Structures are given as structure tokens and as C-alpha cells.
Amino acid sequence: MATELEAKDALRRKVETVVVVVISAGALLYMLVDMFRALANPPEGMSGGSALYERFIVSVAAICTIVIYSFLYRENLFYRFLQHILVGLSIGYGTAVIWTQLLKPNWWDRLVGAESLPPNPWWILAVFPGILWYFQLSRKKVWLSRILIMFFMGTGSGAAFMGVFNLLLTPEKGQIQQSFKPFLTRVGGAPWFTWTNFNNIIFVVVLLCVLSYFFFSFRHEKNPILPVSSKLGRYFLMICFGTIFGTTVQGRMTLLIDRLTFLYTEWLKILAS
Amino acid sequence: MKKPWYEWIQSIDRRIIYLVVFVLVSLPFFIPIPLPMDVSEQVQKLYNKVEEIAEYNKTAKKKKVVLFSMEWDPAVQAECWPQTEAMAEHCLTRGVPFILFSRWRPEGPTLAQQIAEKRAKEHGKKYGEDWVNFGYKRMDLPAFLAFIKDIYSQVTKDTEGTPIRTVPMMKHVESIRDVDLIFHVTGSVGVEQWIQYLQPETGVDVSIGCTAIIGPEMYPYLDSGQMVGMMEGLSGAAQYERLVGHLEGRGTRGMGSQNLAHFWIIAMMILGNVGYVFQRRRERLDKQRVEMSGE
Numbered sequence: 411m412a413t414e415l416e417a418k419d420a421l422r423r424k425v426e427t428v429v430v431v432v433i434s435a436g437a438l439l440y441m442l443v444d445m446f447r448a449l450a451n452p453p454e455g456m457s458g459g460s461a462l463y464e465r466f467i468v469s470v471a472a473i474c475t476i477v478i479y480s481f482l483y484r485e486n487l488f489y490r491f492l493q494h495i496l497v498g499l500s501i502g503y504g505t506a507v508i509w510t511q512l513l514k515p516n517w518w519d520r521l522v523g524a525e526s527l528p529p530n531p532w533w534i535l536a537v538f539p540g541i542l543w544y545f546q547l548s549r550k551k552v553w554l555s556r557i558l559i560m561f562f563m564g565t566g567s568g569a570a571f572m573g574v575f576n577l578l579l580t581p582e583k584g585q586i587q588q589s590f591k592p593f594l595t596r597v598g599g600a601p602w603f604t605w606t607n608f609n610n611i612i613f614v615v616v617l618l619c620v621l622s623y624f625f626f627s628f629r630h631e632k633n634p635i636l637p638v639s640s641k642l643g644r645y646f647l648m649i650c651f652g653t654i655f656g657t658t659v660q661g662r663m664t665l666l667i668d669r670l671t672f673l674y675t676e677w678l679k680i681l682a683s
Numbered sequence: 684m685k686k687p688w689y690e691w692i693q694s695i696d697r698r699i700i701y702l703v704v705f706v707l708v709s710l711p712f713f714i715p716i717p718l719p720m721d722v723s724e725q726v727q728k729l730y731n732k733v734e735e736i737a738e739y740n741k742t743a744k745k746k747k748v749v750l751f752s753m754e755w756d757p758a759v760q761a762e763c764w765p766q767t768e769a770m771a772e773h774c775l776t777r778g779v780p781f782i783l784f785s786r787w788r789p790e791g792p793t794l795a796q797q798i799a800e801k802r803a804k805e806h807g808k809k810y811g812e813d814w815v816n817f818g819y820k821r822m823d824l825p826a827f828l829a830f831i832k833d834i835y836s837q838v839t840k841d842t843e844g845t846p847i848r849t850v851p852m853m854k855h856v857e858s859i860r861d862v863d864l865i866f867h868v869t870g871s872v873g874v875e876q877w878i879q880y881l882q883p884e885t886g887v888d889v890s891i892g893c894t895a896i897i898g899p900e901m902y903p904y905l906d907s908g909q910m911v912g913m914m915e916g917l918s919g920a921a922q923y924e925r926l927v928g929h930l931e932g933r934g935t936r937g938m939g940s941q942n943l944a945h946f947w948i949i950a951m952m953i954l955g956n957v958g959y960v961f962q963r964r965r966e967r968l969d970k971q972r973v974e975m976s977g978e
Binding site for chain 2: 483507511573574583584585587650657659660663666670681
């Protein structure tokens, strides 16, 4: 039995190796032919060298896409290699962005007087509060970093309070005001029940049921309404989570569609872009 | 022993399912599958808002502007690219100037610039007159609040290094109040800050183009009127492309693939659940049989 399984496993590995070799050889061959074609017949307004470079980049992107999707078959060495490259690139890119977009224009250029700004040595003082963050690494001097945290918490909380109150209580559009919806509409002076009112009733019922689910001030069992409303609230929440899960699937499919569009139009060129 | 059918359908190799997904998603690229598509209320409202601005701009000396808050990157470009493209096309063809800008995603304005250049080339529009790119301006909350008070205090040059005040289009924009619509495109969050800090002070309308995943979270804002409209996922972009009319972009093209893939996923979910129900029924019957034979 064991030898039979081992033999099956060995056969599977052989088949996998052959498939990987065939796909890799095919992709590399196509890449070379494509690049040669670009060099020989560059598009209008492009030199042979830049056309070749562009096709090389497209091919590398296409091969990376295929390797990343190989994870769907099984985790493998190539996939993990690209995963590590991606992590490294992200960190490197992030560091460069922080320097070029944040520190250099807002601090360094002002300090040394670059970009037609006059040099201002007072900007060196900005280094000292910045250094305070690093005292988090010291057990004895950690209190120094708390001075800075204090300022960040104060300003952050102040702005956040303002934001939350604006979101919930802005006149006319605040979330809380908009939760009060009419159950009847006045048509020609008389109250009337319309589809909008029906929707409003559903809205208010769902809102109250979900709120009651998160009401923990006293035991639900002893109340005549709360057990039913909180149970309904739970069901409404489950419907909401189901919707979010559905849209997540939709999003993932879109990613696949985008990658296939790229492979078919830009790499293989079997479809018009 | 051969597996009963209800166990078999619950244990189909996931690789077979993926292979079918791949085939079904690829199929509409080669054989178009025309399916009806309705425009949702939130997409229609967004379109109407841009139309309203376009109508105003026809006669106004000082034009109203749309600010594209491009908080997206290549990871979500599958959904955000067609949304941005549809909106850029609409603005360019209807004479609505727009600003490209990002606070969190450095790649956003770069990708949006490619879209704007591509669309502008077709319609003979010019950078600086019909749109301007502020680029990525890292702004935490205090800087953002300062931006709301005075745009020019935080943005001094565009991506080409031109001083913002000398860009011809910016003659229409003295302050953020001259922006009539924020179109925030994102794969995560961030739109709340426009609603929390900009809208109460200035009354500027806010809209969103978002990935399908975060779409459900946006409905409370649409319901309260804090957001005027939304493009949700690829389907939102496809609906907007339909409204714009002459644009058959990535959104419309991807809908056939998406529909087929969704049919397949729904079929698999139904099959899996049917198998599960039958298996439980079988187990219950077996248990009853054992109990009866024990008695």
C-alpha cells in the first residue's frame, strides 16, 4: 500500500515537473520572440531599444502573474520567491516615498535651503521631538516618549471628536437625524402611506433590532421584547455579513478579470486593448 | 468503497473549481455574452450631479470643479481604474475641469494621470486647462484641516513642478468651496474624512468610487445624503460607462466574465449545501437505525 502511494506521488511529481518545464519554456520562448519582434518593428515614435525594454517589462509582469496564480495549484518555491520580492519592494518603495514626499520637501529642503527656499537652521530642532519616539526602546527612559504620545493623543482625540460629532449630528445630514424617518407622507394635505414609508419602517425596525442586540445593560431573558428583537438583530447582521462576503467574492473575481485582460491584451495580444 | 453522490459533491478538488472559473472568466473575452444591465440609483445620482455641474459650467465664467481623490494603487486597479476612467471621460467630454490628488496612495495620481492623458488625447483636451495633477501630498489630519482652510497653503506645485497658482485651470479655484464635488476612489476607507471635516464646513458634495468589498459600508452615507452617489466595484463602473454612452471600457468588458463566474460560484454553493443537507439526513437515519437495532 505504502509503495503504491509512493509510486503515485513520484508519478505526480514527474508530471508536475514536465508541466512546469513546458510552461516555462513556452513563456520564455514567447518572451524572446516578442522582444525580437519589438526590436525589429518598433511602434511609431519609439526606438527599437525602448520598444524592446517595454516588451521585456510586460513579459516579466505576465510571468509574475502566472507564478503568483500557481499558488492556486499548490504553494511552491517560485510563488514564495515572488512573495518575498513583493514584501521587499513594498518596504523599499515605502521608505523612498516617506523620504521624497514627506521628509525632504517638508523638512530637509527647508533646513538646507534647497528648491529655492532660504536655509533655515532652526528646522534642526524638529529632530529632537522626533528622537523622543525612539525612547520607547528603553525601559528606563520610556517616559520621554510618552511626552510626545501625550501631544499626539490630545490633538488626535480633539480632531476625532469633532469628526465623529460632524458625522453623526450635522444639521440635516447627520446620521442620527437621518435615522428619524417618517412613517406617513403628506399628499395634498392628507397623510398617505407610500413605498418610501414602507422602506422607512423596515429601516427603523432593522435599526432598533440591531441596536438591541448590542444592548448589554441588563439580562435579555427578563425583558419581554429584547429576546425577540436581539435575535432578529442577529439575523439582520448575518444578512449584512453575507452581503459583504458576496461583494468580497465579486472583488476577487474582478482582480482575476483584470489580470486575464492584461495577459490576453498586453502580453499575448490576442485581444484588442 | 464508492463515495455517495452527496459526499462527492462536497469534496470536489478545489483545483477543478478554479480551472472552471478560469475557463468561464476567459470565455466572454472571445465570445461576448450580452446580458441586460440596469443602472443603480446611486450611479445615476452621481452621473446627474456631474451633469448638473456641466450645465452650470456652460454659462458660468468661473467654472465648478471636481476633485478626484485618488486613493488607490495597482492592488485595486481592477475596479478603481475603470471607475476613474468613466468619470474622467464624463468630465472631459462635458467640460468639467478636474483635479487629481491623493493623500495616502502615491501611485493613485500617477495612474489617474495615465487615464486622463489617454482620454484627453481622444478629445483634444489639454493638461492645465481641463485637468491638473496635484500629485501625492502626504497629509495627516492637521495638514488636511489646513488644506480645507486654504488649498494653496498645502499644495504649491503640481506634478510637473509648475506653481499651482500659474496653472490656467486654477483660476476657477480660489478655495476648496469652488470644488463642487469630491470623487473619492478607494479600495479601503478615507472618504469619511471628507464627510467629517470638509462637508459640514463648506457643503461640498462627496461621492465615492469604491471596490465592491467596501461598498456595503457606504450605504449609510448614501442614505443620509452625506454622499451624493457611488460607483461600487466593476459593475458600478460598467453602469457609469453605459450612462456616459460612447465609452466601452474595462467595466463593460468585464461584466460578462463576472456574471459567468458568479453563476458558477452560486451553483457550487447550492451543490455544496444540498450535499451537506443530504449527508446530515443520511447520518440522522443511520443513527436512528443503530438506536432501533440496539433496542
